[in-house]
Amino acid sequence: MFRRLFVSALVSAVALSTLAGTGQAAVAPALSWAPCQEGKPGECATVQVPVDWNDPDGEKLGVVIGRVKATEPEHRIGVLFLAPGGPGQSGIDIFTLGRSRLSTGELSKRFDVVTWDQRGVGRSNEVKCSVDLLNRWPADYPSSEQAYQDLLAYNAKLGADCRRHTGPVFDHVDTLSAVRDLDAIRAALGEEKISLHGTSYGTQVGQQYAELFPNRLRAMALDSNMDHSITSAGRYLTTASADLEASFNAFADWCARTANCPLHGQDVRARWDALHAKAEAGTLTDPGTGQVISANALRNELFRAMYGPSSSWYGIATRLRSLSEGSGTAPSPMTKTAATGELAGNSNQAIWCGDWKWRVNGYRDLKAFREQAAAVAPHTKLIGYWSDVTQCLGWPGKVNNPQHRLSIRDAPKILILKSAADVGTPSAWNFAAARQIRNSVLLSYDGVGHAQYWQSPCMQAHTDRYLIDLVTPAPGTHCAAVYPTAPPATVSVAEAAPAAASQHLAGRSGMAV
Numbered sequence: 001m002f003r004r005l006f007v008s009a010l011v012s013a014v015a016l017s018t019l020a021g022t023g024q025a026a027v028a029p030a031l032s033w034a035p036c037q038e039g040k041p042g043e044c045a046t047v048q049v050p051v052d053w054n055d056p057d058g059e060k061l062g063v064v065i066g067r068v069k070a071t072e073p074e075h076r077i078g079v080l081f082l083a084p085g086g087p088g089q090s091g092i093d094i095f096t097l098g099r100s101r102l103s104t105g106e107l108s109k110r111f112d113v114v115t116w117d118q119r120g121v122g123r124s125n126e127v128k129c130s131v132d133l134l135n136r137w138p139a140d141y142p143s144s145e146q147a148y149q150d151l152l153a154y155n156a157k158l159g160a161d162c163r164r165h166t167g168p169v170f171d172h173v174d175t176l177s178a179v180r181d182l183d184a185i186r187a188a189l190g191e192e193k194i195s196l197h198g199t200s201y202g203t204q205v206g207q208q209y210a211e212l213f214p215n216r217l218r219a220m221a222l223d224s225n226m227d228h229s230i231t232s233a234g235r236y237l238t239t240a241s242a243d244l245e246a247s248f249n250a251f252a253d254w255c256a257r258t259a260n261c262p263l264h265g266q267d268v269r270a271r272w273d274a275l276h277a278k279a280e281a282g283t284l285t286d287p288g289t290g291q292v293i294s295a296n297a298l299r300n301e302l303f304r305a306m307y308g309p310s311s312s313w314y315g316i317a318t319r320l321r322s323l324s325e326g327s328g329t330a331p332s333p334m335t336k337t338a339a340t341g342e343l344a345g346n347s348n349q350a351i352w353c354g355d356w357k358w359r360v361n362g363y364r365d366l367k368a369f370r371e372q373a374a375a376v377a378p379h380t381k382l383i384g385y386w387s388d389v390t391q392c393l394g395w396p397g398k399v400n401n402p403q404h405r406l407s408i409r410d411a412p413k414i415l416i417l418k419s420a421a422d423v424g425t426p427s428a429w430n431f432a433a434a435r436q437i438r439n440s441v442l443l444s445y446d447g448v449g450h451a452q453y454w455q456s457p458c459m460q461a462h463t464d465r466y467l468i469d470l471v472t473p474a475p476g477t478h479c480a481a482v483y484p485t486a487p488p489a490t491v492s493v494a495e496a497a498p499a500a501a502s503q504h505l506a507g508r509s510g511m512a513v
Helices: 091-098 106-110 145-166 168-172 175-188 201-212 234-255 268-280 293-303 309-325 347-352 363-376 384-392 425-434 459-470 499-505
Strands: 043-050 060-068 078-083 109-118 126-132 194-199 217-221 344-346 415-419 440-448
Touching: 043 091, 043 175, 060 091, 060 175, 078 091, 078 175, 078 201, 091 109, 106 109, 106 347, 106 459, 109 175, 126 145, 145 168, 145 363, 145 384, 175 201, 194 201, 194 459, 201 217, 217 459, 234 268, 234 293, 234 309, 234 415, 234 425, 234 440, 268 293, 268 309, 293 309, 293 384, 363 384, 363 459, 415 425, 415 459, 425 440, 440 459
Parallel strands: 078 109, 078 194, 194 217, 217 415, 415 440
Antiparallel strands: 043 060, 060 109, 126 344
């Protein structure tokens, strides 16, 4: 096993005005860098920040950052900070140690590509909880008042367990605190301004950084946007379910016109409806294992495949055909967190529930939300992101960063990337973010999928040009849809689904590249 080396650099903590949301990090000593992992590219360092930014002289937390230096230093522009999705995804694993287009493509020539494991994630005091409790995560949407009460009790017990195993940072893993960490990182790097690219949940990091520190931004591209102004749980689930339905319809239409789709020539919507009806009746079985497949589990297989059409649509078409015909093998199962009695990470729930407060008055409300979702999604019924709401009900952590409309002033032009339908961050959320960010330019992808930089060369080219040359696309620019014409060489539907989607469906939602 590789040994990870991290050298801490003591960075002067700076009080930020909670009311004004402004302030600058003090001059800090140079960071000490070391390989993040032996035999791997990239280097890591640790920035010390306050656990509680309202008590800057109090206990400190080490936030680990990763860096890959510009490959053409003579043409270096500065620092490009990559905010990963999730919440709970390790930017260091994805961008520093991994082979992402963002950290190995054209941008990597001109920028030092910097990312993090934000507070509460991975190497930065990860939120830890007992595996015994995590593996009891409610797998289905509450179906009765008793199930609702059981959910509240479970969340309260799990949260108390996580707080006990994590320590003081448990109550300070909200995005607002992370954004203040980011500005301390900027100062530690010695940069007057940074460029930022955020994907999925990472767009919320970018949005709130622009609120607090607009003058510290050179450029910012936000791909697949969160809408942190949504206060209605019903609206949250309805908008998300609508884009699952739209993505499924795009998939069905693609099968109809694609001769080598495994379901070509069939009524894909009717076949799905029949499978879903069997699942709801408890009579749908997996031909590979003989196990009963619930309606929720079936929807989740479809949901995961909608993240990336090129990598997943042939696989999900094959899977649905196999289920209909009663033949074939089972998809790769989602692994459990760890062995009984150990601790495992639960960053997503802790961060998410520090940002979102939902008003739900009993099972009656949850039942109404489900009915509202089904009304806009007659085939797919309800998106798997219902746990974004239910996981916070009864959670004991503080909501330090509740929902609010964005108020961004004096920031540079901000590029917003969206698709026609996106199960990770629905189209409605992207339009809402664009309306709230007055100085924004909307770039639209006419296909479906999540994380548009990875869906289309056109979207990638516009993003790269903006971040490098500060040239935004003309208003109303669209990139044509790119759908697969042949199955991927080795990727199955389960392997193709983003890791964050699998984590979400296992009980802790996540949206990441």
